[in-house]
Amino acid sequence: MTKSSAAGAPLLDTRALNRATLDRQLLLRRSPLSATDAVHRLLGLQAQNVKPPYYALAARLDGFAPQRLSDAMAARGTVRIVTLRSTIHTHTAEDCLTLRPLVQPARDRELANFRKGLAGVDLGRLAVLARELVEAEPRTMAQLRSALGAEWPDADPRSLAVAARCRLPLVQVTPRGLWGRSGQVALTTAEHWLGRPAEPAPAADAVVLRYLAAFGPASVRDMQTWAGLTRLGDAFARLRPQLLTFRDPHGVELFDLPDAPRPDPGTPAPPRFLPEFDNLLLAHTDRTRVVPPTYRGRSWQGNRAHCTLLVDGFLAGLWKLDGDALVIEPFGTLTKAQQEDVTAEGARMLTTMHPGTPYDIRFGTVVRR
Secondary structure (H helix, E strand, O other): OOOHHHOOOOEOOHHHHHHHHHHHOOOOOOEOOOHHHHHHHOOOEEOOOOOHHHHHHHOOEOOOOHHHHHHHHHOOOEEEEEOHHHOEEEEEHHHHHHHHHHHHHHHHHHHHHHOHHHOOOOHHHHHHHHHHHHHHOOEOHHHHHHHHHHHOOOOOHHHHHHHHHHHOOEEEOOOOOOOOOOOOOOEEEHHHHHOOOOOOOOOHHHHHHHHHHHHOOEOHHHHHHHHOOOOOHHHHHHHHHHOEEEEOOOOOEEEEOOOOOOOOOOOOOOOEEEOOOOHHHOOOOOOOOOOOHHHOOOOEEOOEEOEEEEEOOEEEEEEEEEOOEEEEEEOOOOOHHHHHHHHHHHHHHHHHHOOOOOOEEEEOOOOOO
């Protein structure tokens, strides 16, 4: 999987990688998929906050309305759960029951960061007790801290609650996550919420194929970055006979599905308004296929991520809803045609997400972050 092993493979330049990834991410043209099918196709949507999955689908789906994802969540066809990279994702029920077991080793390793606060704690017993608590009724993290702290008064309460989250597949129950609703984070097990047992972790090979379909062409390290897992090289090695190989501009070996779309690099890419934490910007080790090097780090400020604007397929600025206005902050100068296209896409996004609510569209001062 080194540069030397990719030396003879065909080159995919940055624009070729950009267009291929945008196509698979449903960002070159909007898809007619349902909200649930899109969540499955994309292997989940990052969802630290409630709204990002809704905006992510608004950018990707034709005819999307927020209520469609909200209805799927209310019907327990989609759920919010900590999975990839130890972050909350919106997954289909089926992926929740399989992808969480896949990343369980990473959640077990995460507990090493809390070893001091868990001194003397029997983690097996903690998992049993926590399961009994949350399946009796959904519990908040504060309630878990209190209940588990009564059993282990000398342990760190926060570490106890984190251990429960790591050891068990805890989903956030509704109304948390529903569009236009509010609700504190309350947890129960995925098995209890979905009414069926967890399934065995899927073979890594199968998930590699799904990852490539959603984010490829990609390297081994790219997928490990996306999943928060290590040692996936063996799965790629087993699949090598049925995959195509390429090299990126840095000589890194990339893998891809033979029948996956790899559009012409000159294919037009319309503007898109993406939410904070969109997986498009997080699913590769080398993010230059979407983020120009000069803009690296400008979509983040400390631990806060900003909503991002794509122009010609690449990160080109930020956006926010500020009072009664959609404020667009481009990093550079947009042509008149680009500004018109961005304005039209912004108007479409507002109509989709906030129908009947009047918003002005303003271009803010170019910012430096």
